[in-house]
Amino acid sequence: MVGEQRRYRYVGPAEVAAVALRGGGPGWPVRSADDFAGWVASVDGRELAEPFTYVVDPAGVLRLAARRSEHVACAGGGEVLAAGEIAFVAGPRGWSVGEVSNQSTGYCPDPGCWPAVAAALDRAGLAHPGGFTAEFVFRRCPRCGQLSVVKDGDFVCHVCDADLPRSWNL
Numbered sequence: 001m002v003g004e005q006r007r008y009r010y011v012g013p014a015e016v017a018a019v020a021l022r023g024g025g026p027g028w029p030v031r032s033a034d035d036f037a038g039w040v041a042s043v044d045g046r047e048l049a050e051p052f053t054y055v056v057d058p059a060g061v062l063r064l065a066a067r068r069s070e071h072v073a074c075a076g077g078g079e080v081l082a083a084g085e086i087a088f089v090a091g092p093r094g095w096s097v098g099e100v101s102n103q104s105t106g107y108c109p110d111p112g113c114w115p116a117v118a119a120a121l122d123r124a125g126l127a128h129p130g131g132f133t134a135e136f137v138f139r140r141c142p143r144c145g146q147l148s149v150v151k152d153g154d155f156v157c158h159v160c161d162a163d164l165p166r167s168w169n170l
Helices: 014-022 033-042 045-049 111-123
Strands: 028-030 052-056 062-065 082-091 094-100 137-140 147-150
Touching: 028 033, 052 111, 062 111, 082 111, 094 111
Parallel strands: none
Antiparallel strands: 028 062, 052 062, 052 082, 082 094, 137 147
16 A cells, blocks of 8 residues: 555546446556566557556556556556556667656546656656656536636636636545
8 A cells, every 4th residue: 555645536427437347457557667568568569659548556556558548447447546648768778758647537636646656657667757747737616517627727617717626626
């Protein structure tokens, strides 16, 4: 178990989760550099040029799935410490993380989930940028219930123009 980090439950549409979870098991677990090498060997080389879906499960394990996968499927329907998209780069010293975000409208993790991502990448022996390369702030509008992405620090609902809470509320 990873410390007292916030756990995020799935907050997306129930029908999306139902369909996604019928598709198979959770994402590939990456607990070590060997696990990552096994995953790379299992992926079609053409796919490696694209970002992938990832979650960090409650045990701190990085799980990877194809980008077109839903985060809830990658997580096996459970809670996560982090979720988003990740892209890898092959270099002279092996693989590293080129891009990583917290972009997941199924879990809407706050940018504060970065330590869970960093710890999982460190365990996998993957060099990373030290923070999200693209960071998203999600809020649920208290007036209309719409999920909003906060842009440029403007905490206003894009549907009804109501003020959005400053703290995470999903």
